[in-house]
Amino acid sequence: MSGRPEKEKGVNVQVLLRCRPFSDDELRSNAPQVITCNEYQREVAVSQSIAGKHIDRVFTFDKVFGPNAQQKDLYDQAVIPIVHEVLEGFNCTIFAYGQTGTGKTYTMEGECKKAKAGPNGELPPGAGVIPRAVQQIFETLEGQCAEYSVKVTFLELYNEEITDLLAPEELSRVSVEEKQKKQLPLMEDGKGGVLVRGLEEEIVTSASEIFTLLERGSAKRRTAETLLNKQSSRSHSLFSITIHIKEATPEGEELIKCGKLNLVDLAGSENISRSGAREVRAREAGEINKSLLTLGRVINALVEHVGHIPYRDSKLTRLLRDSLGGRTKTCIIATVSPAVHCLEETLSTLDYAHRAKNIKNKPEVNQKMMKSTLIKDLYGEIERLKAEVYAAREKNGVYIPKERYYQEESERKV
Numbered sequence: 001m002s003g004r005p006e007k008e009k010g011v012n013v014q015v016l017l018r019c020r021p022f023s024d025d026e027l028r029s030n031a032p033q034v035i036t037c038n039e040y041q042r043e044v045a046v047s048q049s050i051a052g053k054h055i056d057r058v059f060t061f062d063k064v065f066g067p068n069a070q071q072k073d074l075y076d077q078a079v080i081p082i083v084h085e086v087l088e089g090f091n092c093t094i095f096a097y098g099q100t101g102t103g104k105t106y107t108m109e110g111e112c113k114k115a116k117a118g119p120n121g122e123l124p125p126g127a128g129v130i131p132r133a134v135q136q137i138f139e140t141l142e143g144q145c146a147e148y149s150v151k152v153t154f155l156e157l158y159n160e161e162i163t164d165l166l167a168p169e170e171l172s173r174v175s176v177e178e179k180q181k182k183q184l185p186l187m188e189d190g191k192g193g194v195l196v197r198g199l200e201e202e203i204v205t206s207a208s209e210i211f212t213l214l215e216r217g218s219a220k221r222r223t224a225e226t227l228l229n230k231q232s233s234r235s236h237s238l239f240s241i242t243i244h245i246k247e248a249t250p251e252g253e254e255l256i257k258c259g260k261l262n263l264v265d266l267a268g269s270e271n272i273s274r275s276g277a278r279e280v281r282a283r284e285a286g287e288i289n290k291s292l293l294t295l296g297r298v299i300n301a302l303v304e305h306v307g308h309i310p311y312r313d314s315k316l317t318r319l320l321r322d323s324l325g326g327r328t329k330t331c332i333i334a335t336v337s338p339a340v341h342c343l344e345e346t347l348s349t350l351d352y353a354h355r356a357k358n359i360k361n362k363p364e365v366n367q368k369m370m371k372s373t374l375i376k377d378l379y380g381e382i383e384r385l386k387a388e389v390y391a392a393r394e395k396n397g398v399y400i401p402k403e404r405y406y407q408e409e410s411e412r413k414v
Contacts, residue, residue: 010360013324014062014331015353016078017044019338020103021067031339035346037066044336044350048343055343059350061357067338070125071110075132078331083136085329086243086259089365093323094129095264097295097353098335099345107333108265109218129333130239130263131211137241137261138207147246151201152210154217155184158235159287160315162186165217165237166200186318187408193322197408201242214239236291236316239263247368255368262323266292266316291316296352298324303358327364332356 019037036045042064046057065074082092096104110128123131141148154165162184189195204210217239245257267288294314301309302325311321323330334353336346388404 010362011329013356013359013361014078015357016063016065016074016331016333017059017061017350017353018065018069018074018103018107018333018335019044019067020106020335022338026339031341033338034340034343035336035338037064039064039066039069046343046347046350048340055347057347057350059354061334061353071107071128071132072125074107074333075129078333079129079133080136082329082331083133083140083261086241086261087137087140087245089257089259089368090329090363091260091262091322091327091366092329092331093262093264093320094331094333095262095266095320095323096333096335097266098349099337099342100267102335102337102342102349104333104335105265107335108263109214130214131207133261133263134207134210134214134241137243141243141245144245149244150204150210151242152204152213153196153199153201153238153240153242154213155196155199155238156220156235157238157291157315157319160291162196162315163220163235164198164200165220166202166213168200185408186315193326194318210241236267236288237265238319239265257368258366260366262328264320266295290314295320299352299356299359302360303355323361324359325361327362329363330359330361 017037019035022031022033032048034046034048036047037043038045042061044059044061044064046055046059048055063078079094082094086092094108096108098104106126106128108128109130111124111126123135137150141150152166156163156165164184184199185197186194187197202213204213217237240263241261243259243261245259247255247257249255291314294310294317297310297313298317298320309325311317317324322328332353334349336342336349384404
């Protein structure tokens with residue numbers, strides 16, 4: 001009886017704070033430091049005097065990583081337990097949140113491109129969360145000597161449009177008009193979450209295969225130079241790893257355990273006047289800020305327990321729906337700058353991250369499937385694909401089966 005109320009209460013979202021070191025430009029200009037990190041007390045102090053007004057605030061987080069923290073420190077302390085949960089059959093999400101130029105992509109990806117080059121498969125010191133998680137997953141699976149399969153997807157959300165970063169090259173070179181027709185729709189999955197229809201799922205058998213896919217996908221991701229960041233991400237990205245592991249019951253029945261790890265690198269919020277964004281860049285920044293504002297409203301609504309949660313107001317919040325207030329175990333890595341010129345955005349990030357600590361999720365381990373049930377589902381999927389190929393070949397009105405078209409239209413209107 002005592003376990004049930006605990007489950008009803010839920011688990012708080014874990015929030016980590018990472019402060020990047022000063023950049024070369026900031027060191028040259030002797031930019032004053034306004035952030036002090038106390039890793040042992042898990043506190044971040046903001047202290048600054050502006051026009052005679054003194055700002056002095058202290059924020060406490062689940063873990064704090066100061067400017068000298070290495071990639072390995074953050075991963076070992078915060079992410080290793082999350083990957084263990086995924087391998088136990090939970091869905092988990094890790095996402096980086098913060099102002100542009102504060103190290104979100106470095107934290108999530110790091111020196112990904114060099115990840116394959118190390119002797120004995122070891123990662124470089126600058127490797128981020130994604131390559132380290134991939135390596136941990138395969139090392140654990142190989143150590144268990146169990147039968148398993150691993151699938152990955154990699155999508156980009158740019159100006160409220162979803163692009164598949166793992167789509168074959170010929171598809172990524174099609175004209176703008178064709179691309180608009182091929183926009184990937186978000187659909188409700190019937191279990192409170194969403195799925196992206198038509199997203200390429202790649203089956204992988206080793207960590208090096210995933211590093212190759214990451215490199216390929218990251219190269220297609222939209223980046224641009226701004227005054228605040230030489231390689232500013234202009235889109236949000238979501239890299240997902242789904243793991244199926246075969247287990248045998250004492251009775252000899254074969255079961256399939258499933259876990260999923262979502263790794264999200266959000267584009268950074270930015271002050272257009274300071275980042276120097278113009279025309280297309282300014283429009284991109286507007287869309288980025290709009291989706292992040294919606295994310296902020298969702299966080300507020302969840303913390304204040306209001307009736308309506310505005311998940312549907314942006315595709316970003318729809319994608320993160322199960323990670324915020326749902327059945328997923330979630331970890332947010334908030335990134336900030338120590339410099340005075342970023343103080344306004346730093347305070348905003350700290351406020352939002354501190355509020356997000358109060359969000360409660362209700363994680364549920366994924367139900368184990370009987371192998372025979374999984375095979376039956378796969379046969380159903382093959383029949384569906386056959387019907388689609390037939391409809392496209394015959395060019396019979398709608399190039400997908402009519403039942404599927406009506407189903408998708410009704411889902412869109414929900």
